[in-house]
């Protein structure tokens with residue numbers, strides 16, 4: 001996305017970081033988290049790259065060692081919350097796109113982007129997720145599903161920009177399988193028999 005759009009997204013998340021965990025603490029969202037990790041946690045193995053890691057949801061629900069975790073997020077506010085809860089876990093304060101340009105060699109057994117984070121990536125970087133994946137590794141990317149945006153943080157202008165940014169045809173052609181999970185379009189290579197029935 002353009003630099004000004006990325007600045008706008010960072011500003012939104014730096015502000016939202018202050019109340020993010022409280023906002024998602026309700027029973028309804030916790031049920032959604034539990035349903036997600038019932039599908040995903042068995043596939044979180046080896047070195048884990050958490051794209052748009054936010055305040056550390058992945059670490060809340062999974063037992064990952066410090067040596068095996070790397071979280072990437074452009075919002076310093078979100079990362080500050082993660083570090084307060086999970087001191088010593090490695091994070092990089094960057095967009096996925098910029099980090100990916102600077103680190104071409106690392107490979108990960110697990111690459112995830114949860115609850116909308118990949119919806120902020122420039123479409124040109126979708127395929128780079130696959131370049132960071134180890135052979136036999138698994139990825140699980142939760143884009144916002146067509147027509148859905150988290151209304152509480154978006155203005156109408158932001159929604160229009162997001163609609164122009166997310167390329168659903170490219171998602172379908174780049175990634176192995178897609179399925180809908182609540183408000184998200186998940187792109188993954190977890191075998192279909194381990195995913196909810198369509």
Ligand SMILES: C[S@@+](CC[C@H](N)C(=O)[O-])C[C@H]1O[C@@H](n2cnc3c(N)ncnc32)[C@H](O)[C@@H]1O
Pocket residue numbers: 009010013051052053054055056057072073074075078094095096097113114115116117118120121122
């Ligand atoms: C809806 S939050 C999800 C956070 C976390 N994955 C979770 O499930 O709680 C989206 C996150 O994506 C991050 N983000 C925005 N643009 C990004 C980009 N280009 N690369 C990586 N992360 C990005 C935001 O800063 C924010 O923390």
